[in-house]
Amino acid sequence: MNSYLNNAWYMAGWAKDLQDTPVAREFLETPVVMFRDAGGSPAALYDMCPHRFAPLSRGTLVEGQIQCGYHGLRFAGDGRCTHNPWTGRLPPSAQVQSFPMVEQDGILWIWMGDRDRADPDRIIRYPELADGDYRFVFGSSQVNAHYELVTDNLLDLLHSPYLHPGFGADWRPEYKYRVEGDTVYSDYRVPPYRGSEFTDILWPQTRGKMVDDFESMRWNPPCTLELRIFIGVEGMKVTEGEGFINIAPHIVTPANKTSTHYFWGSGIKASESTVTDEAHLEIVSQAFDAEDAPMLEAVQRRLGGNTDIMARKPRPVALPGDTSAVHARNILKKLIKQEKQTT
Amino acid sequence: MNSYLNNAWYMAGWAKDLQDTPVAREFLETPVVMFRDAGGSPAALYDMCPHRFAPLSRGTLVEGQIQCGYHGLRFAGDGRCTHNPWTGRLPPSAQVQSFPMVEQDGILWIWMGDRDRADPDRIIRYPELADGDYRFVFGSSQVNAHYELVTDNLLDLLHSPYLHPGFGADWRPEYKYRVEGDTVYSDYRVPPYRGSEFTDILWPQTRGKMVDDFESMRWNPPCTLELRIFIGVEGMKVTEGEGFINIAPHIVTPANKTSTHYFWGSGIKASESTVTDEAHLEIVSQAFDAEDAPMLEAVQRRLGGNTDIMARKPRPVALPGDTSAVHARNILKKLIKQEKQTT
Amino acid sequence: MNSYLNNAWYMAGWAKDLQDTPVAREFLETPVVMFRDAGGSPAALYDMCPHRFAPLSRGTLVEGQIQCGYHGLRFAGDGRCTHNPWTGRLPPSAQVQSFPMVEQDGILWIWMGDRDRADPDRIIRYPELADGDYRFVFGSSQVNAHYELVTDNLLDLLHSPYLHPGFGADWRPEYKYRVEGDTVYSDYRVPPYRGSEFTDILWPQTRGKMVDDFESMRWNPPCTLELRIFIGVEGMKVTEGEGFINIAPHIVTPANKTSTHYFWGSGIKASESTVTDEAHLEIVSQAFDAEDAPMLEAVQRRLGGNTDIMARKPRPVALPGDTSAVHARNILKKLIKQEKQTT
Ligand code: FES
Ligand code: FES
Ligand code: FES
Structure with missing residues (x-):
């Protein structure tokens, strides 16, 4: 079988893996950058800047947003471009795909499929990890x-x-x-x-x-x-x-x-x-x-x-x-x- | 665009890169060996001996000609076979493609295209390099x-x-x-x-x-x-x-x-x-x-x-x-x- | 020419290469594991367990037979499965391809072709090796x-x-x-x-x-x-x-x-x-x-x-x-x- 179950929760890492720096990982043949937003919640974006395709994971975190390390576009955890240092205007197409994430039982879970179906209640529990x-x-x-x-x-x-x-x-x-x-x-x-x-x-x-x-x-x-x-x-x-x-x-x-x-x-x-x-x-x-x-x-x-x-x-x-x-x-x-x- | 401008001067290296030993470099998907001929002028040949396809760059320089390191055929900077140690006779097809080179402003320039169009006057100058x-x-x-x-x-x-x-x-x-x-x-x-x-x-x-x-x-x-x-x-x-x-x-x-x-x-x-x-x-x-x-x-x-x-x-x-x-x-x-x- | 002479003896190694542990080598695009059977004679099998495709060469020798290092099936030098630790019954299809081998003049020879044609008299001799x-x-x-x-x-x-x-x-x-x-x-x-x-x-x-x-x-x-x-x-x-x-x-x-x-x-x-x-x-x-x-x-x-x-x-x-x-x-x-x- 050469395909994946897309509408499923996959483990993206241990909660402790995500600290102050962006983390790059590939899931289901998709490059993903993960980071914590301003409120500390995990966020996951397609790991490629829409400008010149730099991996966003080579950038830096600025107040819970990821700033591209090439020309400085900045993106929020939902993939919206929030800052363009060169004109102030935000290019309308400068949007990055985001992936639903859940942190539970010390585990980060990611949903690579249709986001409308991402139901956190379906995540398998590991209660002893937090016990x-x-x-x-x-x-x-x-x-x-x-x-x-x-x-x-x-x-x-x-x-x-x-x-x-x-x-x-x-x-x-x-x-x-x-x-x-x-x-x-x-x-x-x-x-x-x-x-x-x-x-x-x-x-x-x-x-x-x-x-x-x-x-x-x-x-x-x-x-x-x-x-x-x-x-x-x-x-x-x-x-x-x-x-x-x-x-x-x-x-x-x-x-x-x-x-x-x-x-x-x-x-x-x-x-x-x-x-x-x-x-x-x-x-x-x-x-x-x-x-x-x-x-x-x-x-x-x-x-x-x-x-x-x-x-x-x-x-x-x-x-x-x-x-x-x-x-x-x-x-x-x-x-x-x-x-x-x-x- | 998946092709190159062939009729153009490309930088092959710094003039100081070319001393007493052959230098191998790939340009426009072509393996090239560069060396200085007896007069000290830069020469560039397709980096493959026509006998058994040894890279000529594995050979040695003998009086400004390159001697194949496998069985000893020798080639001048213009690609002619000049010496066959085994019979004296020069195999008529033992000819290697040569590429025009110019040394100017401390830079080596190579022309990978149609040699009749290789006009040195079209080379971009860097006069301060020699100032x-x-x-x-x-x-x-x-x-x-x-x-x-x-x-x-x-x-x-x-x-x-x-x-x-x-x-x-x-x-x-x-x-x-x-x-x-x-x-x-x-x-x-x-x-x-x-x-x-x-x-x-x-x-x-x-x-x-x-x-x-x-x-x-x-x-x-x-x-x-x-x-x-x-x-x-x-x-x-x-x-x-x-x-x-x-x-x-x-x-x-x-x-x-x-x-x-x-x-x-x-x-x-x-x-x-x-x-x-x-x-x-x-x-x-x-x-x-x-x-x-x-x-x-x-x-x-x-x-x-x-x-x-x-x-x-x-x-x-x-x-x-x-x-x-x-x-x-x-x-x-x-x-x-x-x-x-x-x- | 892109093919091999299959019906021929090929050197598989020096006799001294084969001691107490299995040796893995590729011959004619075929992965082979070699070992000595209980009598000390060289044996060669296709280097893949028929169960879950573990390389047999990752296994161990047990009384001149090779035991798969994954779940323990055991195979004799002729490729027969001789031991199944989990049911005792030997799966009928659990058979590994074997290759004729000859040890002569301190050299191991292997025959990768039609085994009926494997005539040891055709092996080239190196008598001085044993002199x-x-x-x-x-x-x-x-x-x-x-x-x-x-x-x-x-x-x-x-x-x-x-x-x-x-x-x-x-x-x-x-x-x-x-x-x-x-x-x-x-x-x-x-x-x-x-x-x-x-x-x-x-x-x-x-x-x-x-x-x-x-x-x-x-x-x-x-x-x-x-x-x-x-x-x-x-x-x-x-x-x-x-x-x-x-x-x-x-x-x-x-x-x-x-x-x-x-x-x-x-x-x-x-x-x-x-x-x-x-x-x-x-x-x-x-x-x-x-x-x-x-x-x-x-x-x-x-x-x-x-x-x-x-x-x-x-x-x-x-x-x-x-x-x-x-x-x-x-x-x-x-x-x-x-x-x-x-x-
Ligand atoms: S590649 Fe990201 S801002 Fe240019
Ligand atoms: S390969 Fe160059 S002389 Fe034989
Ligand atoms: S893979 Fe060899 S016994 Fe299972």
């Missing part, structure tokens, strides 16, 4: 692979014992998928095992004991995921909602056909863990940035410019662990088709 | 942008206060354009201002005083420019030809569609300034190489492979400062059209 | 040029005095070509000369004396060469088979249209030379890797994407030294044509 009982570490990387390869990877954690030794080479779960409406889940119940570097670091109290482990990855279209891990030591009955908890948003946004923004967080309940943020960040960034990303980029190189692994001949051999990812791909394909028909 | 009363510093860089983006930038100095803080953020001129035949001028009269890092460094005697400033950029087709700046302190009446003078050749030559040689010089009258060459070079190379070039390359990236910003949809929004550049583009378009009709 | 009387140094590099540019270079050593000063700037041979069946020879008889850095280092006993020199380069299709050099001091009659000997396999394998594996060795008879391997390696790698490779890559850049220098207009000017290479090109063209007709 003082939790401590999170964060990552932002760019993976040179199609975004569905990234979501496939997240929906099939059976890669973990091979690609992520730090999560346990003897982590051998039973896998089940669930589909509820347009939401897809991968559930993993792991028979008691000796724990891993990951469990040892996050919950030192489990060290040396056999651990119970239940994990559930949730996918919402187009590419918004969250993993919840529940860990207990022998004798604790661990299911969803019980045990020591790790909550991990995994949110991906296509930059273009073969490059993807990958935003992830990993949070523990402060009362359950004494791990330092440094140690926490080290063990998870190793997995997501140093192990997943190079593998996904290697797969994309094998695909060449091809962006739909399922359409390649010969087709990939199916394993049971792929089921959730295949469901998610089909739901997204359906939604993109619907969007094309109604526009 | 001992002046001291010049020089730059040679390659900018990855279409050459008309570079000439546009030079013909619209209203970018200066935004892109070049060292030339004064409060440099706020009145701009006028003049067109005389095929020559275009941008004239800037600047109301008295506090001077800038640039005026402070070049003419320390103006420091702390309000300065008068008149500047005139001249463009001759295809892309040969010169800026003259006249600076005076309060009470001096500064117009063209009066005041402390800065003469700046800005000469650009297309390497290919999206890469341009940018040669610039900056000269002061030795009697008017005590500036060192080091300080002089630092302030101007900061502006031309470290500020202009990255902005032009960023604009080219926004244009992708497109080489005519004026043909892009939607069209760029026009500001008054663009007028000279638009005139120059139209004159060049006319000359290219004429050249195509007569050949 | 204790000889000491060899080795090189493996990748040259970004079409493989026939590399073989042309080897079949025309008249480039030597220009490109390889270490082999003697006054090395001025008489050249003869011989064609025997599909084998082509370039023979060089060099009138006595003062020796070179190369002869001084390899045979110190010749230093300061005039040397006799006979050299013969042999080419077998598709691109398997060997140079034999015979050196004597004044008074020795040196022909093929007499004098101090240097034996140099030069074996090239196309990676793709414009990139070539270049494997070379250089051997002396231990009884004839006291040269250290370090000094030996330095003088020859300077020539092959630091002088030949950049020249060939520069020629390829002049050709752009063009892969047949002989088909370019205007055609290259012919010199007598090219004759062997032209014969070799014609033989290879004939063999590729025959192969296409019979399949």
Whole structure:
């Protein structure tokens, strides 16, 4: 599938990414500059001055407006030209496309489609990110692979014992998928095992004991995921909602056909863990940035410019662990088709 | 416009660039090797040996001829094969295309078109470059942008206060354009201002005083420019030809569609300034190489492979400062059209 | 000519390249992973897991089989899937293409064509490589040029005095070509000369004396060469088979249209030379890797994407030294044509 779901909220970055300077990022093949307006609200414009096409992100912020770094035209967060230093008159066509943005749960969300349909109530919530009982570490990387390869990877954690030794080479779960409406889940119940570097670091109290482990990855279209891990030591009955908890948003946004923004967080309940943020960040960034990303980029190189692994001949051999990812791909394909028909 | 004016003199380099070794440069999508012949005159050949296509620029100079570094064929400055070490006989087809060159005012000029039309009298003069009363510093860089983006930038100095803080953020001129035949001028009269890092460094005697400033950029087709700046302190009446003078050749030559040689010089009258060459070079190379070039390359990236910003949809929004550049583009378009009709 | 001879043995590497870890290389535009099976025999598979297209070369060796580094499928040297950690059942389509390999004379050979025709008896022998009387140094590099540019270079050593000063700037041979069946020879008889850095280092006993020199380069299709050099001091009659000997396999394998594996060795008879391997390696790698490779890559850049220098207009000017290479090109063209007709 070579197109995007346009009418959807995509993660544009962490709220903390946006401070005093403009930030340039590409979303859905569109260059975007983001900044905070005078009131501190996030704004997003097409990152090109309508005068001589300088990227606005090379400019400076003046009282919550962005001033072009080439000849000084100034634009508000809604894309209107507000200042022309050379004649005072505002060229009527000097208007820049703006994109709706929402800041919620410490996340910036952007809407690249039809702005009349941008309903903030449809944004997936990550309430623990703003909950003082939790401590999170964060990552932002760019993976040179199609975004569905990234979501496939997240929906099939059976890669973990091979690609992520730090999560346990003897982590051998039973896998089940669930589909509820347009939401897809991968559930993993792991028979008691000796724990891993990951469990040892996050919950030192489990060290040396056999651990119970239940994990559930949730996918919402187009590419918004969250993993919840529940860990207990022998004798604790661990299911969803019980045990020591790790909550991990995994949110991906296509930059273009073969490059993807990958935003992830990993949070523990402060009362359950004494791990330092440094140690926490080290063990998870190793997995997501140093192990997943190079593998996904290697797969994309094998695909060449091809962006739909399922359409390649010969087709990939199916394993049971792929089921959730295949469901998610089909739901997204359906939604993109619907969007094309109604526009 | 996707073609070049072929029957024109282009700057190939500074005379001092050509010493004892061959120099390889691309002009108008053509690889060229330049060297000095036995008499010291500059010569230019198509940079490819007709035997097995080695770049001749990988060879060596032997008595003012270029000897191929692969199997030793030797060529004179006019492209004739003069020596075959393996049989003595000269292969009749072993001929390399040569290009007329002229060395004048410390500049090397090359003619890439129909050689019968190569009239040295048509070369634009830069007499001060060879005038001992002046001291010049020089730059040679390659900018990855279409050459008309570079000439546009030079013909619209209203970018200066935004892109070049060292030339004064409060440099706020009145701009006028003049067109005389095929020559275009941008004239800037600047109301008295506090001077800038640039005026402070070049003419320390103006420091702390309000300065008068008149500047005139001249463009001759295809892309040969010169800026003259006249600076005076309060009470001096500064117009063209009066005041402390800065003469700046800005000469650009297309390497290919999206890469341009940018040669610039900056000269002061030795009697008017005590500036060192080091300080002089630092302030101007900061502006031309470290500020202009990255902005032009960023604009080219926004244009992708497109080489005519004026043909892009939607069209760029026009500001008054663009007028000279638009005139120059139209004159060049006319000359290219004429050249195509007569050949 | 834009195709390859598929039914042929190509050098895949030196035997010593294959130790405990998988090795990834591209041959004839095909990604290949090589490893040793449980018995130590070399095996080669298409370097892509049929499940989710991970390069198998990112995996690990488990008892002579390759285990995919993504989800753990395991494959034997013949390409059969032997282990599925997740269900035990082996997906019937989980089969990887394998390529015949032979290890002989310290060289790994691979057959990329129709496996029924892979006859090991057709492999060119390099017996001295496995002969204790000889000491060899080795090189493996990748040259970004079409493989026939590399073989042309080897079949025309008249480039030597220009490109390889270490082999003697006054090395001025008489050249003869011989064609025997599909084998082509370039023979060089060099009138006595003062020796070179190369002869001084390899045979110190010749230093300061005039040397006799006979050299013969042999080419077998598709691109398997060997140079034999015979050196004597004044008074020795040196022909093929007499004098101090240097034996140099030069074996090239196309990676793709414009990139070539270049494997070379250089051997002396231990009884004839006291040269250290370090000094030996330095003088020859300077020539092959630091002088030949950049020249060939520069020629390829002049050709752009063009892969047949002989088909370019205007055609290259012919010199007598090219004759062997032209014969070799014609033989290879004939063999590729025959192969296409019979399949
Ligand atoms: S390009 Fe932005 S003001 Fe000119
Ligand atoms: S390529 Fe120039 S002499 Fe052979
Ligand atoms: S990609 Fe190899 S086992 Fe999944």
